[in-house]
Amino acid sequence: MAHGPRSFNEARGSSGAALQQILSREDRNIVGGGFGRRTTAGVRLSTPACVVYVVRKLPADALPRERLLPRTMEINGVTVEVDVEETGPFRALEYTDWVKRPVPSGVSIGNVGLPIYGTFGCLVRDLSNGGRLSILSNWHVLARRNNARPGERITQPGSSTAEDHTIGTLARWVNINFNGDNYVDCAIAHVSGSNVVANKTMGDQAVIKVPSMSQPAVGLLFAGSGTRTIMNPMSAVLRRLNVELLDRAAYEDYGDDDEAFRISVAKSGARTEVTRNNLQEIDVSAKIDYDNIGEVKFVHQITANVMSCGGDSGSVICRVPPAPEYGHVPCAEPSSCAFLGTAERMTGIPFSQEGDLVRTARDKYLAQTKVGRWLIDMVYVNQRALFERGESTQVQPGDRALAQALYTRYLGEVKLAIADPARDDLRLTTAHLADVQLALTSLKKYLTEQEAGAADVLYNMLQGQVGKKPSELIAMLDDPGVHQTVITLFGEAPFLADPYTG
Amino acid sequence: MKRRSLLAALALAAGCGTTDGGPVYEEGVDLATARRVLADRGDDLDRDYPASVGHGVGVVVRDPERADGRAYGIVVYLRQDRDRPRGRRFVDGVPVTFTVTGDFEAT
Numbered sequence: 001m002a003h004g005p006r007s008f009n010e011a012r013g014s015s016g017a018a019l020q021q022i023l024s025r026e027d028r029n030i031v032g033g034g035f036g037r038r039t040t041a042g043v044r045l046s047t048p049a050c051v052v053y054v055v056r057k058l059p060a061d062a063l064p065r066e067r068l069l070p071r072t073m074e075i076n077g078v079t080v081e082v083d084v085e086e087t088g089p090f091r092a093l094e095y096t097d098w099v100k101r102p103v104p105s106g107v108s109i110g111n112v113g114l115p116i117y118g119t120f121g122c123l124v125r126d127l128s129n130g131g132r133l134s135i136l137s138n139w140h141v142l143a144r145r146n147n148a149r150p151g152e153r154i155t156q157p158g159s160s161t162a163e164d165h166t167i168g169t170l171a172r173w174v175n176i177n178f179n180g181d182n183y184v185d186c187a188i189a190h191v192s193g194s195n196v197v198a199n200k201t202m203g204d205q206a207v208i209k210v211p212s213m214s215q216p217a218v219g220l221l222f223a224g225s226g227t228r229t230i231m232n233p234m235s236a237v238l239r240r241l242n243v244e245l246l247d248r249a250a251y252e253d254y255g256d257d258d259e260a261f262r263i264s265v266a267k268s269g270a271r272t273e274v275t276r277n278n279l280q281e282i283d284v285s286a287k288i289d290y291d292n293i294g295e296v297k298f299v300h301q302i303t304a305n306v307m308s309c310g311g312d313s314g315s316v317i318c319r320v321p322p323a324p325e326y327g328h329v330p331c332a333e334p335s336s337c338a339f340l341g342t343a344e345r346m347t348g349i350p351f352s353q354e355g356d357l358v359r360t361a362r363d364k365y366l367a368q369t370k371v372g373r374w375l376i377d378m379v380y381v382n383q384r385a386l387f388e389r390g391e392s393t394q395v396q397p398g399d400r401a402l403a404q405a406l407y408t409r410y411l412g413e414v415k416l417a418i419a420d421p422a423r424d425d426l427r428l429t430t431a432h433l434a435d436v437q438l439a440l441t442s443l444k445k446y447l448t449e450q451e452a453g454a455a456d457v458l459y460n461m462l463q464g465q466v467g468k469k470p471s472e473l474i475a476m477l478d479d480p481g482v483h484q485t486v487i488t489l490f491g492e493a494p495f496l497a498d499p500y501t502g
Numbered sequence: 503m504k505r506r507s508l509l510a511a512l513a514l515a516a517g518c519g520t521t522d523g524g525p526v527y528e529e530g531v532d533l534a535t536a537r538r539v540l541a542d543r544g545d546d547l548d549r550d551y552p553a554s555v556g557h558g559v560g561v562v563v564r565d566p567e568r569a570d571g572r573a574y575g576i577v578v579y580l581r582q583d584r585d586r587p588r589g590r591r592f593v594d595g596v597p598v599t600f601t602v603t604g605d606f607e608a609t
Contacts, residue, residue: 261573
């Protein structure tokens, strides 16, 4: 007869064996697991458990029976508790080796003359050169420590020397005084060509974006220790380089009010990606150790609790809302999702009455594909923007009528497809395509030119799929090429933030 | 740049700040006073605490919420705990606290 674990080691060993069995299922929603404690209603209990990490935690009725995880498992006579934790997908940290065009801030950049990298802080305008678009980072990242000459190539990724990875040329820096006080460690590179860089930040847009009035830049990260991250005040960086942020006034200074000690800050860096913490001290003087140079003194600096590691130098640190306001709350129920509610108001279609249908389509099919997962996360990340855009859009009566007519015409067919996507009698026809074309014509009145172009590309992709069953169309959404095409198309729509890359 | 400090990595992983048991005061001074005194006496601090790696103005009291604006003092950064002076210290009436940060490195 099975019994509960009698020791820590027995619980741990049994949990490990249980996890191996679970991982062997090759369910794409399961991304890992470990030995921990059960969490119930947000409370971590003392019960040891095999904690299984899933991309999305789905209700039992949204999953086929064979994909359900047991609440307990029996391993060699020991009962193992199984707990499921929604973690989202895992990926390696470090925005270092990606080749990304246009290049967002937060990724690795470097001078071809140095075998090391730092971070692309943000875009600025060079006021000494007619406002030329420039990349802001550190002196020790871009300028090879007083050894560089203007015009040296700056590459992304930072460790690359490839000619076609060039994104700019070193323009100007503030020399470091090795024997006296320093205020900034900063430099700029002029951007090479058009469409090379983007005024976006890598990472979770719900946490940090490029400097704006709502998320003003506080400092330029350049050093750290075991417990502190040090930054140059952004006002000093801008003044000494004679540059301005694209949103000119999007930075702030701290005077004799105690504002600085109450704020949260965040950065997107090439090594530790998006991290946040609190400002800790101002008016900081510190000795900074530079490789092969020795200690250099900096004054009038700002510190935060540690939020960086090597490679993050050059990141711009911005004030962000306190942690509880971060992120998005996934739609527990479709009817409670602001985006769907807006769609309902715009079209007059009662989506909320079909909550189960929407949820099943999302969780059972869409979430199991690359494109679907990306789309779901994109909607989550952009919920506010979508909501605001929807609320400000007045849909013409004719377009509402068309949307309702198409909804009525296809609701039954969609229900059948969701119930059994592999059935033979449901296939994409030219009549479907004609209706899609009709819907697109109506929709384009509310889209930008870029968005309309993207919609046309997607429509053309669909044209090649006539005759396919719903299951085959769903499988197409898991195709890496289709996935990349969709991401590229959305990347051209400045209104939407990519959920993973910004 | 890409030289990762193990200590920094561990601290980052733990999400910790400075909780190293330095002196904590029941009452500090207002921010303007702390800033003024540090500006005037920063060089003296460097001389008095040669093992330090820096200093700044920060919160030094146990409960800032109850400090009624008198929460601030001078924070001196130390390489290691054995550099920490004994007892409470003040500069011109401003409390001085000591925290171990380790060396600062350009990252």
